Amino acid sequence: MIPELGHFALVLSLGLSLLLSVLPLSGSFNGRALWMSTAPSLATGSFVFVALAFVCLSYSFAIDDFSVAYVASNSNSLLPWYYKLSAVWGGHEGSLLLWVLILTVWTWAVALKSAHMPIEMRARVLAVMGMVAVGFLSFTLFTSNPFDRLLPGAPVEGSDLNPLLQDFGLIIHPPMLYMGYVGFSVSFAFAIATLISGRLDSAWARWSRPWTNLAWAFLTVGIALGSWWAYYELGWGGWWFWDPVENASFMPWLAGTALMHSLAVTEKRGVFKSWTLLLAIFTFSLSLLGTFLVRSGVLTSVHAFATDPERGLFILAFLLLVVGGSLTLYALRVPAVRSSVSFLGFSREWFLLSNNVLLVVVLFTVLLGTLYPLIADALGWGKLSVGPPYFNRFFIPLMGILCVLLAVGPLTQYKRTPAAKLLSNLRWPFVGALLLGVVTPLAADGPYLWQASVAVFIASWIVFAAVQDLRTKLRHRASWREGLSKLPLSFFCMHLAHLGMAVTLIGVSFVSLFNEARDVRLSPGKSLDVAGYHFELVEMRKLRGPNYLADEGLVVVTYGGEEVAVLLPQKRRYFSGGNLMTEAGIDAGLFRDVFVALGEPLDNGDWAVRVQVKPFVRWIWLGALFMGIAGLLTVWDKRYRFVTRKAAISAEAQEVPVAAP
Template sequence: MIPEFGHFALILALCLSILLCTVPLWGAWRGNATAMALAPNLAIGILVFSAISFACLTWAFMQDDFSVEVVANNSNSLLPWYYKFSAVWGNHEGSLLLWILVLALWTCAVAVFSPQLPLVMLARVLAVMGFVGVGFMAFSLFTSNPFARLLPGTPMDGQDLNPLLQDFGLIIHPPLLYMGYVGFSVAFAFAIAALLGGRLDAAWARWSRPWTNVAWAFLTLGIMLGSWWAYYELGWGGWWFWDPVENASFMPWLAGTALIHSLAATEKRGLFKSWTVLLAIFAFSLSLLGTFLVRSGVLTSVHAFATDPARGLFILVFLGIVVGGSLILYALRAPAVSSRVGFAWLSRESLLLVNNVVFLVATLTVLFGTLFPLLMDALGQGKYSVGPPYFNAVFVPLMALLMPFMGIGPLSRWKQDSASRWRAELLLPAIATALCALTLPLLHDGDYNLWVALAILLAGWVVFGMLRDLANRVRNASSVAAGLRRLAPSYWGMFVAHVGFAVTVIGVVVTSQFNIEHDLKMTPGTSDTLAGYEFRFLDVRGVRGPNYVADEARFIVYRDGREVVRLAPQKRRYLASGDVMTEAAIDDGLFRDLFIAMGEPVGSDGAWAIRLHYKPFVRWMWAGSVLMALGAFVTVADKRYRRQRSAARDALRQGGVSGAQA
């Protein structure tokens, strides 16, 4: 009975979404305040019924209701309760219901936290989000019903959750990733609403910018957690595959990065208005494309859920409607609202333009590499594989090209600047950066590494440029502390995010260049030396977990004759499915990780295939990502988003009324 109640709640949420995408939009067109005022209440109702539906599916998993097909296919009575909870979204149907819930959360958040928006603007924004909700709820109900029953013939037990997904990372990775994915629907909705109203100005950008920053922050954290999960769970020590499904989340991130910088220019100077709208459409369209790639069956990946072409066709049609309709509206409206503001080539605006171009080109290169094999296969031209060599060859130079401009940007002035001022401001950062690039690689044993030196040069340029700008901003204050306190959260957010990007670059390059890996056959009692650490193999013993049995190897790691750590990697066999999985053992640290993974038993003398890794600075990649997300969250706290609401409300009211009359 509970699953049927959840199914009914989802149907009611769909009905409310249909009302949300029609009645308030009609009210905005006709100037009917009563119809427009329904939008916030409808958004709250959608969240209530979506949450009820999700709670009912969660109940089915927690109660081992194997009469529900998705529970029988993705859970088991031996599964620990926390994995039963994460199994709710560890499948196609449940993850789609999570998507719907997250979309309802974003829609309700806009309705509740935007009371100062003019009613006509709020009605249009919520109507667009309601339309997106209709698409995904119809997708769930008509092609991917999470409450389908197995009656009669209910199995005694379930087939178990994929062992790869029985991990803490799965509990938090998909919700954060979806918060970012779906969050770009808010920027998309604001863009479409502004086009419908026929007015793109600083007020529109100011209202859209906080939502975009929050969505980008969640997506950053989601991608970071996916990389971290791949590193320790798959057993080979890699942290990024350039897998098509990984690219599916990375492409919206790249487009979203361009969008938040373009919004800054639109808000500050009224520039790039049409371009900013196009980026908002592009970022959300890439989110929908990622959904198609994961759920269409065109890809084979550990991340992919569905293999039913009918589901892929539904998403493809919906993607065509969203993208096609948005671009038609853009073509009709954008020429009338294009920017008329000029700027010099030496200015902050020009640097933001370079930022936009580089991130867009990076997005298109990743998009091409992701879709090319699918396109060639669809055309009957054979199987092609586009892997890390292509992506590294085209993506890395683009990021290297971007970073010099990142060091100059914060120090630059709006509208017009001069090369002589740039030289004066950047002389000290340039000297400090060059000294770091020349000396720091010498701290590592072995030959001088030019790639690491280049990474330090570029990252140091960004960091020292930010520090010089910070020093300039507090120079005239009565004290350093007073100067720091008067800086706006938006500045601190930019500062932390740029430093985080530099930290990530250091982590990626140093790990890639100085990583040491040994794949070898080891028997108990033997040892191997790696990067000055001695890994001594003690023995193998059997252990039992809540739903698996495992062979566990015990190692002691020594450095200069002193014990550093004891590590115990495992080779697990899950009881319900019989799947065999590797559980790596990792000793993590700020400057290095020691990584051990078990392969298969070799021969009859108790030997095992063992993989040893020494990974310097690998944690810096994820620490930098956390800093980038933190910077985006801090930016949202800026007072001007509250202080200037009156001006924004007046401007938007004028535009909204004229748009409604039109």
């Protein structure tokens, strides 16, 4: 009965979403305030019923209701309770339900926080989000229903959750990633609502900016969590492999980063209006493209859900409808947009435009490398693969230039920055960064690596320039405390995000350049030395878990004769299906990780063992955390909070109508 209740709740939510996509939008065209005022209630109702469906599915997992096909395919009575609950989104149908739940959460949040927006704009934004919900609810109900029954003949036991997913990462990574993915639907809805209204001013940028920052923050942390999860769970010790599904989440991040910076210029100076609208459309379209790649079965990846191609066709049709419809509307409205605002070289507008151009070039480089093998296969050109060498060849130099601009941009002013003033502000950060970049690699063992020197120079250039910017802002204040209190929160968030980029840059560079790894054959009592660390495999022992048997190694790690870690790498065999999984033993530190993973058992009691010392690897995720926190905190800046009554009135007064086509 509970699964049927969940199914009925989804049907009701689809009905409410249909009303949300039609009634308020119709009211906005014919001036019916009553119709437009229904939007928040319809959004709330849609959220409540999807949440009820999600609770029903979670309950089915909790009680081991294997008459539900999705539960039988992704759970087992031996599975620990916390993995049973996270298994709700461990497969195709449940993860899609999570997507829909998060979409309705965002829609409900917009309904709650937009009370002081012009009623027409509010109705149109919520109606567009209702249309997106209709698409995904239809996809869920008609092709991917998580409540389908196996009756009669329900199995006594389930097939178990994929062992790769039986990890803490499953609990936090997909919800965080989806919050970012789906969050860009809000920016998309604001852009489409603006195009529908025909009033293409910069007011929408102020309204959508906090939502964009919030979605970007979630996506940043979600991508970092996925990298961290792959690092310790897959057993190979890598943090990024340019996997097509990894790229599917990275491309919306690149577009979203460009959108954030473009929104800032549109809001402040009223320029880049049409470009910002286009970025909002592309960012959400790339989120939909990622959904298609993951769920269509066209990709083979540890991250992908290999499903019925009919489902992929549904999403592809929905993607084409969204992208095609949006771009058609954009083409009809945007030619009437004109900007009377000008700016000169060495202005903040110029640097932000350069930032956008570089990000878009990087984006299309990644997009081409991701889609080209699929296109070649579809056209019969043979099976091709595009690996890390291609991506690194273009990505590294372009992102290096982008990071240089990160340091210069904040020191510029809008409209025009005198060259002498800019050079004066950049002088000591440049000299300090150059000296640090030259000296730092000398501290490392082995040959001098110019790549490390460049990485340190760029990262410290970003940090020193931020310090110089702060000094400049406080120069004419009576005291530094007074000066700090006068600076907006967004100023600190900007530099915190840039600092996060610098920290990630150091982590990526140092772990790539100085990582030391050995693949060896070890037996109990044998040892080896790697990067000054002494690893001894003391013993191998058997261990029984709740739903697996494991061979566990006891590895003692010493440095300079002192014990620094005891690692317990495992090789697990799961009862259901007999799957073998590697659980690495990791001693984490701020400046290095010591990593040991068991390979295959060999003859005479020996084991294949992979040993690694990975310097600064944690800085990759620490920098991403800084960026995520910065994006989150901008929402609380008083200038960028969700729309206030005063801001709404001001924005409405500034609107410039555009003639309908």
